[in-house]
Amino acid sequence: MPLKSSSSSASETQTIYAPPYLATTLGMFVLVFLVAFESMAVTTVMPMVSELLEGERYFALAFAAPIASGMLGMVAAGEITDRWGPKHLLHIAVAVFCIGLVICGSAMTMQMLIGGRILQGVGGGAITVALYVLIARAYPGHLHSKIFALFATAWVIPAMVGPWLAGLIAVHIGWRWVFSGVAILVIAAFAGIIPSLRSMSSERDPELGPISVKRLALAGLTGLAVISMNLLGNLHSSWSLAGLLLALVVALVAIRPLLPKGTFTIRKGLPATMMTRIFVTGAFFGVEVYLPYLLREDYQLTPDRAGLILTASALCWSIGSWLQGKLGEKVSNSRCITVGALAGSVAIGTALATAIFHPPVIVLVCGWAVGGFGMGMIFPRQNVNMLALSAKSEQGFNSSAMTVADSLGNAGATAIGGVIFAMAATGMGFISVFGFSMILILILIVISPRTKGIAPAVQD
Structure with a gap:
């Protein structure tokens, strides 16, 4: 039975697990879960891999390379899905992602592994955008918040068990299966989505011109700027600050055509929604990367105990996603x-107070759990709002823009935070970084009401 379009009548089912949607829902969940698991697992096994392949000097590049190529995959997917829909692109994206995994799993040198990581980035970025468009065209609008809540869960579970499971696989089976094993499972998960893709049209939209080479070039430039920000953010010198600011300017200039008009002026509706994604990822993850460090330095906690704060946040993220x-x-x-932004301000305020006053660690655990709940409220609704405010011919571009904004906010704030931390006075590093993130979250609270907008007329 073909899936119903987003323009179907109000008599549609209220669950994403109804027979017309079940195979697609489960297939997308497992596919997103595996992409997320692979992302978490690489963090665990990469130190071992770089040592065995004698490529320690390429360690940072192994993480930065898929960020840059992911930008290209996202923008290319946006261009293609607006013109032909997600049908054929999702097949290609999954194939590219799996080829990258196989190359990584069979790599004999670190350079070969980085080549595989580049393909992973292209495929993974394209998969995300194509799935967003698939949701817009295969599910009615009133189910979008539910499917994005499921996506959030698909990311939260790997955050809790991914590193541990990857470690077990690497030790008892071999690190290569962390890559190759996921490739096999991705193909199996994708099989559940194929029936829904068959029912979709792949005819070209005659109202849109050729694919924009300019946008693809700008995506590549933005990716390189993001890589530069991450690398420079770890050098910790006055020269690195100057280089980071230059890279940030390049990224902001290059990324403007990749986002809806009015994003940087925070125009109401879709542009403001994009800007909230930049601020929320920058504020939240700009703090989270330093929490284990803070707990080790100020509370002398071991890594496994310090990691419990992230686990608590991940669980509450899932709860927030379920509730919305x-x-x-x-x-x-x-x-x-x-509401999510307010919860985020509580979390970041708690982290800042912890850095200043050193209360019992349970205070930070509870505060950051509130932040996880807030992120669970925000992330799915930003995606839902983006699709609700997108015309059919713009669903691919806007889905791409949302993922690009996500990467820019995360990478930009983390890199700037690294320089702020390094240049802060003795004992003021955590306070300075958390203060910077507090400014970001307060701006988010102010602009969040501007995300209201008028949905475009339904198109057949």
Whole structure:
């Protein structure tokens, strides 16, 4: 039975697990889960891999390379899906992602592994965008918050068990299976999505011109700027600060055509929604990367115990995602984004207070768990709002823009935070970084009501 389009009548089912959607829902969940697991697992095994392949000097590049290539994959996917839909692109994206995994799993040198990571980035970025468009065209609008809540869970579970499971695989089976094993499972998960893709049209939209080579070039330039920000953010010198600011300017100039017009002026509706993604990823992850460090330095906690704070946050993220999906259209997207931003301010405020006053560690655990809940409210509703405010011919471009904004906010704030931490006075590193993130989250609270917008007319 073919899936119903987003323009179907109000008599549609209220669950994403109904027979018309079940195979697609499960297939997408497992596919997103495996992409997330691979992302988490690489962090665990890469030190071992770089040592065995005698490529320690390429360690940072192994992580930065897929960031740059992912930008290209996202933008290319946006261009293609707007013109031909996600049908054929998703096949290609999964194939490229799996080829990259196989190359990594069979790599004999670090250079070969980085080549595989580049393909992973292209395929993974394209998969994300294609799935967003698939949701827009295969599920009715009132189910979007529920499917994005499921996606959030697909990312949270690997965050909790991925590193541990990857370590077991690397030790008892071999690190190569962390890559090759995922490739096999990805293909199996994709099989569940194929029936829904068959029912979709792949005819070219005659109203859109050729694929923009300029946008692809700008995506590549933005990716290189993001890599530079990450690398320079780890050098910790006055020259690195100057280089980082230059890379940030290049990224902001290059990325403007890749985002909806009015994003940087925070125009109401879709542009403001994009800007909230930049600020929320920058504020939250700009703090989270330093929390294990803070707990080790100020509380002398071992890595496994320090990691529990991230586990608590991940669990609450899942709860927040479930709740916003349960609420559905009873609570507006804008309201969910505002509530999530307020919860994020509590979390970052708690982290800042912890760095200053050193309360019992349980205070930080609870505060950061509130932040995880807020992220669970924000992330799915930003995606839902983006699709609701997108015309059919813009779904690919806007899905691409959302993922690009995600990468820019995360990488930019983390890199700037690294320089701020290094240049801060003795004992002020954590306070300075957390203060910077507090400014970002307060800006987010102010602009979140501007995410309200008028949905475009339904297109056949």
